[in-house]
Each structure stands twice: as structure tokens, then as C-alpha cells.
Amino acid sequence: QVQLVESGGGLVQAGGSLRLSCAASRSIFSINAMGWYRQAPGKQRELVTDITSSGRTNYADSVKGRFTISRDNRKNTVYLQMNSLKSEDTAVYYCTASFMGNQHWGQGTQVTVSS
Numbered sequence: 519q520v521q522l523v524e525s526g527g528g529l530v531q532a533g534g535s536l537r538l539s540c541a542a543s544r545s546i547f548s549i550n551a552m553g554w555y556r557q558a559p560g561k562q563r564e565l566v567t568d569i570t571s572s573g574r575t576n577y578a579d580s581v582k583g584r585f586t587i588s589r590d591n592r593k594n595t596v597y598l599q600m601n602s603l604k605s606e607d608t609a610v611y612y613c614t615a616s617f618m619g620n621q622h623w624g625q626g627t628q629v630t631v632s633s
Contacts (some may be wrong), residue, residue, distance in 0.1 A: 522541070522613045524625065530632070533617075537597055538597065538611055538629075540554075540596045548571075548617070550617065551617070552612055553586065555614055556607075556610065564578065585600050600629070603629075
């Protein structure tokens with residue numbers, strides 16, 4: 519089992535930046551992949567980005583060039599740096615981890631971008 523706790527969400531103006539953090543309850547060195555999903559009101563949850571244990575990353579087309587995922591194995595934390603934020607980035611952002619055949623989720627953190 520792994521518990522995930524997100525932080526760093528908030529209200530920001532369009533064009534601004536935020537950094538989300540996801541702290542895991544165990545070493546992430548052994549976690550196959552970690553990532554971020556988001557869910558906007560009335561929409562389905564969608565993958566934003568993920569990163570494997572080897573550091574390979576994947577991004578949704580809508581965030582390429584603006585968002586960056588990284589992981590710090592020493593701190594058991596994954597980060598999502600979000601730059602040039604747009605109103606359409608407004609959503610609840612969820613951290614996820616693929617571990618032991620299961621997908622684990624954090625409680626989510628709200629990101630609101632005002633235009």
C-alpha cells in the first residue's frame with residue numbers, strides 16, 4: 519500500500535505558475551510509475567503527465583511545453599511544475615502511483631486559474 523498526499527494547489531491568474539507536490543508514504547524508488555491526473559467540473563478525469571521509475575515522462579498534448587513532472591526519490595515526492603497556466607487548466611489535480619498491480623490515488627488538490 520502507498521498513501522499519497524498532494525499539496526500546492528490554489529488560485530492563480532492566467533499566465534502564472536504553480537508547483538504541486540505529491541508526498542508518498544513509502545519509498546518511490548520501487549514504484550513503477552507516478553503521475554498526475556485532473557478532473558474539471560462536468561468532465562472525465564484525464565491524464566496530465568506521468569513518470570516512470572527510470573525517469574521516462576509522458577505528457578498530454580494540452581500541457582506539453584508548459585508542465586514538467588519530476589521526482590525526488592530521496593524525499594519520496596513527485597512534483598508538477600505548471601507554467602503559463604490557462605483557465606482551461608482549472609481542475610482538481612490528483613496524484614497517482616502504480617504499485618504492486620494497483621493504482622493508488624491521492625485526495626486531490628484544487629487548481630483554479632482566473633482569466
